[in-house]
Amino acid sequence: MNAFRTLHRSILLLFAVVVIAIVTLVHFSISKIVAEQSRAQQQSLSPAVSLIVTQILEPLHISEALSKSRELVALMENDAVPESNIFATLKRLEQEFGLSFFIASELTRTQYHSDGSKFSLIKGEVSWYFKYRDGEADTVADIGKWEKPHFYIDIKIYDDDGKFLGFFGVGKSLKSFVSVFGSYKRQYGYDFLFVDGNGDIMLSSDSNLIPKYSEFTNLSELPWYASLPRDVRANNSLNNLLVNIDGGDHLIAEVELPQFNWTVYLLSPLDARQTEISQGFIISVVTLLLVIFSLFLLIYNLLYYFRRDLKPELIIRNTHRLPDRNQIEVSYQTLIENYSSLSVIMVDVDHFMDINDQFGRNAGDQVMEKVSEFITAHMRDIDVLGRWSSGEFVILLPDMGPREAQELAHRLRHGVAILPPPGEYPEMHLTASFGVSFSASKRPLNEISAHAEDALYQAQRDGRNLVRVQLIDD
Template sequence: MAGGFLAISLLSYHTSKKAIHESIVTSQLPLTSDNIYSEIQKDLIRPILISSLMAGDTFVRDWVLGGERDGVAMQRYLKEIMQRHGAFTSFFVSDVTRRYYHAESVLKQVSADEPRDRWYFRVRDMKEAYEINMDPDLANKDAPTIFINYRVFDYGGRFIGATGIGLTADAVQKRIVDYQQRYQRRIHFADSKGRIVLSSRPELVGKPLAEIDGLATLAPRILSGEQGHYEYTAGSQLVQLNARHIPELKWHLLVEQDEDASLADIRRSLYLNIAIVALVAGFSIWLTALTIGRYQRRLEEMAVTDKLTGIANRQAFAPLIEQLLSELRRSPQAVSLLLIDIDHFKQINDTHGHQAGDDMLRTLAQRIAGSLRESDLIFRWGGEEFLVVLRDCAGENARHLADKIRMAVAATPLAINGTSLHATISVGVAERTEDEDIDHLIGRADQALYLAKRDGRNCSRAV
């Protein structure tokens, strides 16, 4: 009996060892990578969006084209950006005067002969719209800072400078260390050249991947954008590694775990009975479900909301739709769009005032959102337009939902500032075809909306 129990225990151990290996490779590391990707998007994608808005701001371009006469106005603008968005620093460098403007002063004039200014001339000559780079911040006693350097062009497409905001490297580094403590896995971020820019092991920052023990032969594959699972040996430890490319940051996310350390508990539990093993398995399933739930909540929190209506705005569309397309590549399903426009909205504004128009937008946005499933997405698309993305919804069902929303809006007056106002909407419906790109799908929904308006409004049409 003892021999039989030992044989069963050993068999159970080896089976569990294989299962743990597969769980690390196929579940735990990918899920951790997804969670960290979601959180780092909140930390760094928003600063990229802010820098993009600065680069396209008409004030910045008009101020440069006007001769940069009022330097205080630019400093005030940069200070407002820092205060409004909680940025560590903000800047603008003019290509006309080569002045480096900061919220407090004009720091200097950049020069091609000054090594510290090479970043600016690199940004000026690059083809990409922006870069993320870690440099000392002259305005803050050379504190290591992660800068988003965005190129600025005038209305004719001529390069006129670089702008953006910065985050303290220490603050982001602390988040990475927090990730390691929370997920019990080592996390690294490497740039496109293979240099570690952030790591839960601070001593590795600045070191090339090729110089890290065990990674020399894997570095070229990782940097080529080959995502997925890798395995290497560091000293006597077998390390499992999950790598993924983050195109928004132009970085590579590496999440790794020592397999031997993961087996320590199962070794100590070698002689425990199958009931305990079942309990551990049940706990693992619960933990995995909890992790997936947390990941989905993180994605929901990424959305940038429209201040007036409280729903997602147009800037939130790109990252959310990219996530949806990624899911569709793994699990294809029907997707439909509703493009909704409030009929005669200008007349409502002219007759009842802009405040009434704003109240109507808020009320209709909430009504439309209340008619949708949790998995659907709604965006304020334009002045009086809303875009709805329906997951797992074919065109016929989307048309039915569009008419249901439309009739509900038409049948129920809106109480605006004590006045009962009637509103109607027109809806364009389009179902995505296989491999159709999003811009083309939106164009078809817009065409359908045009047909609805041409046919008298307060109706829906599909293309």
């Protein structure tokens, strides 16, 4: 058996070396062509600049022009002006320009919005007003209103004697930016990153990078940026830099927005044109890869089936080695003694009984094995995965809050949905439902797991292939 294992590893190593050598040869052969083509493509970014002007600078110019209006100053310098007049003016501006406007009055310490809402500006509760009021800048761009995040442009208003009257500004929903940037990306292929002076990402064409609940993603948190040389990051000079993002080469262009002290990074994916490469070279490389890969598959399958025939009892499903309920209970007790909080995710393979009935129990075992391997690959070292029932898994996540656990469940749900089925059953389609709960105190496992199961059953009732959360009422 050791001889077969050694042979198997040797074949894998040989195949890897050959593939790496060929890929390296191809890469260096076309890298210069790719770089030159991309730099030429970068010169055609005028549509991107036009989009920035339309979405960012035009609202700024509109608000700056309106801020000089005598009508606006009159509304803000006299506390005898009825609120109805303020709302009527803001509503009229919204209808004329298609933007949301607001007034933050220093005199009344109240913020009025064109949608008719208002709230008091109380120090300690509304931080932005007092932060920017005492700052030197007269024009500020900010993200706020976290239940429905908006991009705001805040402009200080003064009377004729230079007395500060408050802020006037314009707001746009971040969803509208995501929609516009998404359409642009589909048409032109560029990604956008709007980064402030501290490196925080304020706007992006990637909805995952849009700030939520006052939490911003910093440029330094992006893997491709963190992999750059230290001197490049220190100088923050990325223009015409070639970076690798998610396995693809991208060329970066910078556009400065000095009005807000922002920098816009345009990430352009490189499109390799095979017409620049010799057709004979491509055909020879592809043919060589196919021959090597075919030989590898043949030898691998021969070794696999030969080994299986010799020792069939040694082939053990991964899921048989997962802890059961009793072992999970022991692990849970250990975790709650060592960690202050814990999230639980219940995972149910959708229609698992139907899979067993239609394809057989062996197919069901293979499905559970694939799902468990996928989940394990996305867990931390401190996390615990176990079998809860015939078609269910349980995941214990110490020191992970409910929001992070929900995000993990969404990633796992998506990953399971795109898992390839077992090779013998190509018509099979796998999905799973997820239930999430959380506890910040030392509760019994059956209490928190009951809430996770209720959330799981809700996901199943809502149509399966979903994630639901049910937290424990303290």
